[in-house]
Structure formats: C-alpha cells, structure tokens
Amino acid sequence: MGFLVFVGMGLCDELDLSLRSIDILKSVDRIYAELYTSYIPHLSVERLEKLLGKKVEVLSRSDLEEKARETILAEAKKRSVALLVPGDPMLATTHVALRIEAEEMGIRTEVVHAASIFSAAPSATGLQPYKFGRSVTITFPEGGKLSNTPYEVLEENSKRGLHTLFLLDIKAEAGKYMTIRDAVHILLQLESLNGRGVVGESTLGVGLARIGSPDGVIKAGALRDLATYPFPNPPYALVIPGALHFMERRALELFAGLGE
Amino acid sequence: MGFLVFVGMGLCDELDLSLRSIDILKSVDRIYAELYTSYIPHLSVERLEKLLGKKVEVLSRSDLEEKARETILAEAKKRSVALLVPGDPMLATTHVALRIEAEEMGIRTEVVHAASIFSAAPSATGLQPYKFGRSVTITFPEGGKLSNTPYEVLEENSKRGLHTLFLLDIKAEAGKYMTIRDAVHILLQLESLNGRGVVGESTLGVGLARIGSPDGVIKAGALRDLATYPFPNPPYALVIPGALHFMERRALELFAGLGE
Numbered sequence: 221m222g223f224l225v226f227v228g229m230g231l232c233d234e235l236d237l238s239l240r241s242i243d244i245l246k247s248v249d250r251i252y253a254e255l256y257t258s259y260i261p262h263l264s265v266e267r268l269e270k271l272l273g274k275k276v277e278v279l280s281r282s283d284l285e286e287k288a289r290e291t292i293l294a295e296a297k298k299r300s301v302a303l304l305v306p307g308d309p310m311l312a313t314t315h316v317a318l319r320i321e322a323e324e325m326g327i328r329t330e331v332v333h334a335a336s337i338f339s340a341a342p343s344a345t346g347l348q349p350y351k352f353g354r355s356v357t358i359t360f361p362e363g364g365k366l367s368n369t370p371y372e373v374l375e376e377n378s379k380r381g382l383h384t385l386f387l388l389d390i391k392a393e394a395g396k397y398m399t400i401r402d403a404v405h406i407l408l409q410l411e412s413l414n415g416r417g418v419v420g421e422s423t424l425g426v427g428l429a430r431i432g433s434p435d436g437v438i439k440a441g442a443l444r445d446l447a448t449y450p451f452p453n454p455p456y457a458l459v460i461p462g463a464l465h466f467m468e469r470r471a472l473e474l475f476a477g478l479g480e
Numbered sequence: 481m482g483f484l485v486f487v488g489m490g491l492c493d494e495l496d497l498s499l500r501s502i503d504i505l506k507s508v509d510r511i512y513a514e515l516y517t518s519y520i521p522h523l524s525v526e527r528l529e530k531l532l533g534k535k536v537e538v539l540s541r542s543d544l545e546e547k548a549r550e551t552i553l554a555e556a557k558k559r560s561v562a563l564l565v566p567g568d569p570m571l572a573t574t575h576v577a578l579r580i581e582a583e584e585m586g587i588r589t590e591v592v593h594a595a596s597i598f599s600a601a602p603s604a605t606g607l608q609p610y611k612f613g614r615s616v617t618i619t620f621p622e623g624g625k626l627s628n629t630p631y632e633v634l635e636e637n638s639k640r641g642l643h644t645l646f647l648l649d650i651k652a653e654a655g656k657y658m659t660i661r662d663a664v665h666i667l668l669q670l671e672s673l674n675g676r677g678v679v680g681e682s683t684l685g686v687g688l689a690r691i692g693s694p695d696g697v698i699k700a701g702a703l704r705d706l707a708t709y710p711f712p713n714p715p716y717a718l719v720i721p722g723a724l725h726f727m728e729r730r731a732l733e734l735f736a737g738l739g740e
Contacts, residue, residue: 228603231593235500238490238595242499308595310603316731319606323734331603333491333595333692335498335568338602338609340593343488343570346579349598350615354642357610376640382614432593471576474583 222249224296224322226309228334229253231432233262234271241332242272249299251276252292254284256392257314258306258337259455261430276304281393288318289325296327308336337457340431341385344438346471347426347461353377355385358403358458360396371410374460375418381463388456397454400427404447404458419443419460426459426476427451440476482509484556484582486569488594489513491692493522494531501592502532509559511536512552514544516652517574518566518597519715521690536564541653548578549585556587568596597717600691601645604698606731607686607721613637615645618663618718620656631670634720635678641723648716657714660687664707664718679703679720686719686736687711700736 225244230236237245245251253265253276269276283291295301309315309331322329342349356373370386377384388398404425411419421444429451430436439449446458461468472478485504490496497505505511513525513536529536543551555561569575569591582589602609616633630646637644648658667679681704689711690696699709706718721728732738 228595230498232500235503236498238496238498239502240492240495243495308599308603310606311599311609313608313727316606316608316727320727320730320734329735333600333603335488335593335595336599336603339568339571339596339598342598343568343591343593343596346570346576348573348576349571350617353614354612354640355610380614380636467573467576467580470580474580475589 221328222296222299222301223328223330224292225302225330225332226315226319227302227304227332228308228336229260229263229304229306230335231260231307231337231340233260234264234268236335236432238334241334244332245272245274245302247300248302250295251302251304252279253277253304254279255306256281257312259390259392259397260306261433261453261455284318285314289321293322293325293327296322297325308334308338311336311338335432337387337431338385341428341457341459344428344431344436344475345426345459346475347383347459347468348465351383351462352385353380353382355387357387357389358398358406359389360391360398366406366410368410368414370407371414371418375416378418378462383462384460386458386460388458390455398456400429400449400451400456400458401447403456404443407443424461426461426472428457428459430455431457438476440472440478481588482556482559482561483588483590484552485562485590485592486575486579487562487564487592488568488596489520489523489564489566490595491520491567491597491600493520494524494528496595496692498594501594504592505532505534505562507560508562510555511562511564512539513537513564514539515566516541517572519650519652519657520566521693521713521715544578545574549581553582553585553587556582557585568594568598571596571598595692597647597691598645601688601717601719604688604691604696604735605686605719606735607643607719607728608725611643611722612645613640613642615647617647617649618658618666619649620651620658626666626670628670628674630667631674631678635676638678638722643722644720646718646720648718650715658716660689660709660711660716660718661707663716664703667703684721686721686732688717688719690715691717698736700732700738
C-alpha cells in the first residue's frame, strides 16, 4: 500500500529540513516538490538532491492543480510518495485539496510540520502571538481592480487593538513577488478609496524580508519610510501592529530598528 | 565576542531539529534548554546529547526568569550560547524578555525558527489559516477564579465567523497539563457565568493531541463528545471553528473523523 506524505521545507533552504523529514524522504519511493505557493530564497534543488541522494521532481502549478489525480495520486495508490512544500504544509488551499482528494481515493496521508511565516512573524518581531488578529494576503490587482479585503481585515483588527500580518502576493511562475513598497502603496490606495482613516503614511509598520534566512531583515517604521527602505530580495511580509505593550515596543526598537 | 541564539525544537522530539539547528548547536560553546513553556512529548535529553555529542543543561523556570542575567547572559557576553526552546522561539514572553535583556547588554542574538502549534493547528486540521482570529490560552483557575478572556475571544471570533485556537495551560514543573476535557468544562462554566450563548455542549470543536508526533490524534465533534474522547497523553490544543467552507468541512471529516 502506498501513501502520500506532505513535508514542510521551512523558510530558508534545504538545511531547514528536520532529521525526521530527511529520514522520511530517504525512505519513500518518490519525491516531488512544489515551489510556487511560497518562495524559499536559498533553496537549491541540486543541493537537496545531493543531500538526499535522490531525484526530486519539481512540479508546476498545473502539474499539481490539474494533473495530480493521474500522476502523483495514481502513484501514491501503490507506492510511497513525498510532496515537499514551502513553509508548513496545508497552509495553501492547494495542499488541502490534494490531501482531501488523496484520502477520498483511499490513500493514507501524513503531514510533517515545519517553520512557517505564520509563527515566524510574531517570533521574529517579538510581537505577542496572542495579539495577532486575522491574517490576510495583499494581492496584485486583477484586471485593474484591488481586493478590499486587506483594508477590511486591518480595520477589524485595529479597532480591537490587534496586530495584522499581511502576506504579500507571489506569482512564482511569472517571477513576480510583491514588494513592501507595492504593499504600502496598495494599502494607501485602499485608504483613499475607502476613506475611513484606517491606515496612512505615518502608520507604524514592520517590514519582514527573508525571515528565517541569515540575510533576513526586519525594519519597523512609518509606512512611508518602509516604502523606500532597502530590503533584500523576496519573500516579504508586512505587519501593522495594533496597541503595543511596552515590551513589544522595546522588542521593535531592539530587533527591528524602531526609531533608528 | 559572544552571542545568544534561540533555537526552536519543534513539536515531537529531537528529530524535529533542522540541519541548520544541528550545525549551530555543534558550533556553540554552551547549550541550555528550557522545557517548561511547552511540552515536547517524545524528547529525550539523553538522546539529544548523544546526537549533538555535547552536554545540554536543562534550566528551570527560576533559572531562566530570575537568574538569567548572572548566568546565561553573563556567559553569552563572552562565549557563544544556544538556548533550546519548545516549538518556535519567542512565542513565550519569557523568551522575548530574555532576548531584550541580552540586546540591552550588547549581546548579539539570533532566532532559528521551527514548527509551532500556531501554524500546525491550521495545517493539521485543514482549516484555513486566514480564517483564524486571535488565539488564547485557557488557564487553570487561580485562587478558584477563572479568567474570562477565552470566552471573550471566542465570542469576538465567532461573531465574525472566525476559527479560535485555544492553547491549554501547562504547569510543567508540577506535571500538570490541562486536558481537552478540562478545557471543555471550563468553556461551559464560562458560558453559564456569562450566559451570552457563545458556546454549548453541542458546539463543534476539534481536539488536538500530540500534533506533530506519530501518535498525534485529531478528533472533531461536539464538545460533549470531545470531553470523553480517549485522547493520548499531552500536549493538547482545542479549536472551535467559525463558519466552515465546504472544503474545510470535508477536511474535518477526512482528517479529524467529523461525523464518525
């Protein structure tokens, strides 16, 4: 009997794999990887293959979202298959859909957890995880139209004094990664469309670039300053803090250069 | 010059360490571990020491919260020191306080991320991470008095259709771990104290035990049924879902035995 195991790859590169994940990957019949739901900045598939002593087949979005039933899942009916994914698995709907389809076909599934931006954002900033409200992705405009959801989520969270984590859109197959500058501009544009005073140029934000990598950067400051700050290459996230406890403010001063 | 690196140990045992963490731990002058802010069910300090070829000194709460300045921090001024912590570092206030104190003493600090219940809860249940509101810990009554915060957070989240992650209190040094049964009883008690119809015996919940371990169990059902379900040993968490998307409902049926 086959099975399908989703293995999280964490945030930086192949060295984020745990000993447990490596044992599993060495034992399975086949290893696939999807690298489009998020971006692992220093990952080298060649080094990964060398580390595992095995081939890793990288899947495109259409491989995973359109052809999975005939390929990966058909294979996982009979053999053991691992799917490597960025971050912690299942945080992308695609993974949940695939796991559901596998279970419906009678394939046993497993999940191996790993570091994720959802916990690394509070962890890296020193902002309390209990004070984060709902998270939301800022997406690129579709047909010239912006989604208003980020504004609504920020409004809801801010009213209650909660922090908001914004993930920034990725179109990996087009090599397009939303920057913190783009995200700030979109938030300000949403403010001028809605006009409810939720966010402005002087609103405090925390820009996160390459969190979990040795070249990661965190910078706290007014959104207008974050928009021109020289962050390194992607991936990015943005936090807009709610009410700050004094320890959180001190953490932002010391870990994120607030006030510098 | 010394430094202090906080290394996350993840959820299950020493095999959750990443290759990056192992490299760092092998290179530092001294390794400490705190094991009281959460519980890593299968961790063996002996096996960990064997794996690293090094001594790991386990700290008590008072070592970390009262004596850190004279011990760990004094040492980290001159030498390289790692502090191993459960889950992803910095999600406990103690870690943030220690990191602040270190930076104020001019000690360089680093954080190595790892799997955390904050992302593993959505990941393991298939519930969408974007639909989680604020998280909250259900604490043991202090002097006979229950904290009302879990009720208030659940009310806020439920009104907005959002999921709520409850972490369950741990008094590691007394060997006391709140069970899902305890948590359900506390929520029902808070309902009878507040009377606002936020939660009842038939409310849908998802009990999580030992998430990230091979003997982990997830069970979805009415709170009254979760209270008597034979979950394995700790640690535990509880999710009360808000409005369910059909894919989330299907995920709970397939991954968490909803309706069985």
